[in-house]
Amino acid sequence: MPNDAQSPAHAQDREIESLDEFDRVVRAGTLGGYRVQSVDLTARTPELLRTDTAxxxxxxxxxxxxxxxxxxxxGxxxxxxxxxxxxxxxRGFVYSPDQLFEGLAENGYEATPDARAYAWFQRTKADGDILASMLRAVHDDAISDALDELLAGARVVGVMGGHAMARGTDAYAGAARLGRSLTRTGLTVATGGGPGAMEAANLGAYAASHPDDMLDEALDMLAEAxxxxxxxxxxxRAAFxxxxxxxxxxxxxxxxxxxxxxxxPNAFAAHIAKYFANATREDGLLARSNAGVVFLPGAxxxxxxxxxxxxxxxxxxxxxxxxxxxxxRAHWTERLPAWPLLTALARERRMESRIALVDTVDEAPAALARLAAG
Incomplete structure (x- = not known):
């Protein structure tokens, strides 16, 4: 998976998402049949005037x-x-942390694009305005398209868990180690993108290319907030x-x-596909986890x-x-006994070889690899 969120569109599609792509297509002779997404063309008037755009x-x-x-x-x-x-x-691309948190250092979170988009959503989600609902739908469809392009060919593992998991706890450190281990095996970690267990897994993935002691130091620093x-x-700010x-x-x-x-959203995911519709987000996250899903304790x-x-x-x-x-094991068999029901469903379809229950987070990568190997 590319590190750069502004990666070029795939050659087989007909989407243009940057000026560089626009210029390449124009040199080939026609824009006919292409879809140009959110590209500032005010400096490309001569090209538009002489190029077929049917x-x-x-x-x-x-x-x-x-x-x-x-x-x-x-036409x-x-x-x-x-x-x-x-x-x-x-927009033609998913977000980066810098884009969503722009202005954080100078003016605080309330001034960032992320906070302003949430405030707009709060104002418009219940007023019945068809324009606002249409804009939300168009945005979310564009994000799904961008995410599909970004993840083409990637082996994605989902990590699910609660938002209440605090920095500085053993559980948070374990989720971070999980993200690091999965990334070092060549998988792309995907989470719900928020705080708690989600942030920890994205942090661990971020730390995968650094020496092991980097994660220990980072965990100590983050515990201050x-x-x-x-x-x-x-x-x-602590994450940045x-x-x-x-x-x-x-x-x-x-x-x-x-x-x-x-x-x-947390700042450790390099690519952030943020949605207005939670149902679209939930379904998309799980559907794209083609290499499996790890479920940490949650509610x-x-x-x-x-x-x-x-x-x-x-x-x-x-x-x-x-x-x-x-x-x-105790969480999923006693506190919230999802495991017995999951086991019963798996038995009906002879899927027992595709599910596993482990006691500790450090056992999860090996269990996932075992299930994937059949």
Whole structure:
């Protein structure tokens, strides 16, 4: 998986997501049939005036009026940029931590694009405005498209767990070691992108390219700001201090949602696919975990994810179900007894060889590898 979120579109598609791609296509002679996503074309008027754009689609691309008139006359569809939005509904790439947290150092979290997008969502989600709901849907579809392009060919392992897991705890350190171990085996770690266990797994993935003692030092530093409550700003700044001290970490994926926007995204996922619709986010995270899923101790949300993942496995008829590893025997058999029900479902479909229950988080990578090997 590329480290650079601004990777070029795949050659087989007809999407243009950067000026470099635009220029390459124009040199080849035609824009006909292409979809141009959120590319500023105000400096490309001569090219637009002389290039065929029949059946092209321009999604949120600023351009001069005479260029817009010409491409419409060619038969192209032009969806103009939407003013005064704190997000780009047509974006061609997933987010980076720097993009979502822009302005954090100077003005605090409340001034960041992430916080402003959540505030917009809070204002518009219940007012019945069809434009706002359409913009949210367009944005989420664009994010899904960008995520599919980013993950093409990657072996993705999902790590699920609760948001309440605090920095400085043994559980947080264990989740970080898990993320590091999985990444070092060549897997791409994907989480729900938020705080707690999700952040810990993304941190561990980030640490995979550094010496082992880097993670120990990072955990000690982060413990000074154990939670995003009461200050998201302090919590996020601590993460960016880690990134600045140890740059060039390994890439992982975070898939959070503004539906739970009071929980900020974490800064250790190199690529953040943030959605407005939580259902789309949940389904997309699990569906893309093609190398398996590890479920750390959690509450209602993690229980839901276990059975959201078990359901397509139960009905799978064309391929192998994805491996599922549950961590903490007491948690999943006594406190929240999801394991007995999961075992019963697996027995009906003879899927016992695709699920495992382990006592400790450090056992999870080996269990996942064993299940994957059949």
């Amino acid at each position: 059946d092209a689609v321009f999604l949120g691309c600023p351009m001069e009026p005479r260029a817009a008139d010409k491409v419409r006359a060619d 192209a569809m032009v969806f103009p940029p939407v003013p005064h939005l704190p997000f780009d509904p047509y 154990p939670s995003f409550v009461p200050s998201i700003s302090d919590w996020a 201090e880690i990134r600045a001290r140890w740059p060039k970490g390994e890439a992982s994926i975070g898939i959070p949602t503004w539906f739970y926007g009071h929980e900020p 209602a949300g993690t229980v839901q994810e276990i059975f959201d993942n078990a359901t397509p496995n139960y009905y799978e008829s064309r391929g192998e179900p994805t491996p599922m590893v549950l961590v903490d």
